Amino acid sequence: MTSNVALAEIAQPYAQALMSVAESNNITEQIGEDVRGLLNLLQESNQLRNFIDNPFVEADDKKAVIGRVLGEGANPYLRNFLMILVDRRRISFLADVCQQYLVLLRQLTQTVLAEVTSAVPLSESQQQTIKEKVIAMTSARQVELEATIDSDIIGGVIIKVGSQVIDASLRGQLRRLSLRLSSS
Structure with missing residues (x-):
């Protein structure tokens, strides 16, 4: 770009x-x-x-x-x-x-772009579940998924919609646990 x-x-x-x-x-x-x-x-x-x-x-x-x-x-x-x-x-x-x-x-079509990063390719049902959650979160009519594969996240998904990021990856959970343990 x-x-x-x-x-x-x-x-x-x-x-x-x-x-x-x-x-x-x-x-x-x-x-x-x-x-x-x-x-x-x-x-x-x-x-x-x-x-x-x-x-x-x-x-x-x-x-x-x-x-x-x-x-x-x-x-x-x-x-x-x-x-x-x-x-x-x-x-x-x-x-x-x-x-x-x-x-x-x-x-024009009131569609939001959801950038989804996962460790493995998502099934159709997983993609549909993500779309439904994003629609509920944003009140958009439709969701366009842009999926990428990143094995470094170990498991789970990272969803980015606009400036909002939902990190439900194992790597993110481990990082948050590490921060909690180090601050204790």
């Missing part, structure tokens, strides 16, 4: 423009799914990210690669939007714009 200035000055207005187009065409969720896919692709492929970020690569070459990455079934509004980012030399902010779009989409 780039600096907050770049986020506020560049990514936010472009994300708002994409949201405006999506809302006027009633395709906010469809664009959201495509944006999530793009973000996953950028996170998984250093080669693609470096190609897009490289200022010495010609705009036509970037457009051709983006066209191939999106494929034929891509939303034409999103495709055109990405071409505008290339033309305006803002494509290097693509990940930030995508993240901002998802923030706007969550606000």
Whole structure:
């Protein structure tokens, strides 16, 4: 993620423009799914990210690669939007714009993002239980889970919703026990 200035000055207005187009065409969720896919692709492929970020690569070459990455079934509004980012030399902010779009989409749908860290992958029922607890805690309509695996927490989960952190991990419990014992 780039600096907050770049986020506020560049990514936010472009994300708002994409949201405006999506809302006027009633395709906010469809664009959201495509944006999530793009973000996953950028996170998984250093080669693609470096190609897009490289200022010495010609705009036509970037457009051709983006066209191939999106494929034929891509939303034409999103495709055109990405071409505008290339033309305006803002494509290097693509990940930030995508993240901002998802923030706007969550606000629109009254969805909160819950970042869940667990020692092992969570089952569907565990994920559903976490979603229900987060809904009760935040009064949101929906919860979007972003799960990560960290074997260092030994067991349990750490849930982060906004600035609130719920540490129900074994590592956290052991740390709290250690602090209590050392202060006694």
